[in-house]
Amino acid sequence: MSAQIILPRILQVGDGASQAAPDILLSLNCSRPLIITDTIMVELGYVDRLRDALSAQQISADVFADTIPEPTVGSIMAGVERVRAGNYDSIVALGGGSPIDSAKAIAILGKHGGSMRDYKFPRVVNEPGLPIIAIPTTAGTGSEATRFTIITDESNDEKMLCVGLGFMPVAALVDYSLTLSLPARTTADTGIDALTHAMEAYVSRKANAYSDSQALAAMRLIGPHLRRAYHDGGDTEAREAMMLGATLAGVAFSNASVALVHGMSRPIGAFFHVPHGLSNAMLLPSVTAFSVPSAPERYADCARAIGVANLDDSTEAANRKLLAELVTLNDELQVPTPQQFGIDYDQFMSVTEEMAIQAINSGSPGNNPRVPTHDEIVNLYQALWIV
Structure with missing residues (x-):
């Protein structure tokens, strides 16, 4: 019996891989990304470093840094509204599993609408959202290379598993140098x-x-x-x-x-x-x-x-x-x-x-x-x- 294998279209691995983000965006014909991250990445200077690299290629990026650990329906909705109000053609997800999981949900809801519960397993979400470039900063979740996201519904304390090709990042930039500051x-x-x-x-x-x-x-x-x-x-x-x-x-x-x-x-x-x-x-x-x-x-x-x-x-x-x-x-x-x-x-x-x-x-x-x-x-x- 055969098995269907689903991977990011681009997987770049090694020291400095994260600096390839501008070239990859341009190769995807994307020029208006929204960076989805958290306040820690801002404080560490990683967001400024990424924006500087994008600016050097004349790519202007806005930042949504309000993701939280273990993302919830409530925590992602501000990001969804940001996407709906903006003219973004892509998302750069920077951080650990929580910012990347948040970005996956925001990319789907921002493009297709509805509520997060509409996309809960056993539904399989194969329709594409905004293309995501995932830059992990922890060595753990593997979310940069998975077709899953997990969002908590605060109304009943349920962690909803959401599955499908639509949640797979288009590119994953796996740069171990970003983990050197991890406690x-x-x-x-x-x-x-x-x-x-x-x-x-x-x-x-x-x-x-x-x-x-x-x-x-x-x-x-x-x-x-x-x-x-x-x-x-x-x-x-x-x-x-x-x-x-x-x-x-x-x-x-x-x-x-x-x-x-x-x-x-x-x-x-x-x-x-x-x-x-x-x-x-x-x-x-x-x-x-x-x-x-x-x-x-x-x-x-x-x-x-x-x-x-x-x-x-x-x-x-x-x-x-x-x-x-x-x-x-x-x-x-x-x-x-x-x-x-x-x-x-x-x-x-x-x-x-x-x-x-x-x-x-x-x-x-x-x-x-x-x-x-x-x-x-x-x-x-x-x-x-x-x-």
């Missing part, structure tokens, strides 16, 4: 997010030969370099490996799928405002332990790719090493439990049923090697308070 906490959370993308793409029921190749390559880059980037943000070799690994992991899950970790992670983020990579990290050890019996060889491959198991290790031994590594990694990268993050026990337990419903409705748990029941998801949520 350790962000490096850890986004790095485990990328690792989760690669692992889930590889064990997914929708995996294919192409996604497998990208997922394994991503794990081989992320496994040896995540700790290095966390402990020394100026380690350029580690930063470059993490940036490429995150993009390859994005390519992998965009062309396969994510699974149970992501299905359960989104509701935690929506209800308790836990950053997406961090909620993935909280869940990864226990969900992996739950899933290993249904795909032991696949998880053993993950252990070997990450570098914690040897080729001559048995499947069982490799999986023991993988599960131990995920716990050790969380400890070393100081991933908090829900309680340590500050979530109230009674409040968390009161919404586990609703979170399980939202997780199942997202479709992601159905891609897991071991497809969980509603009650099993509730039990996995509750078990987070035991670890």
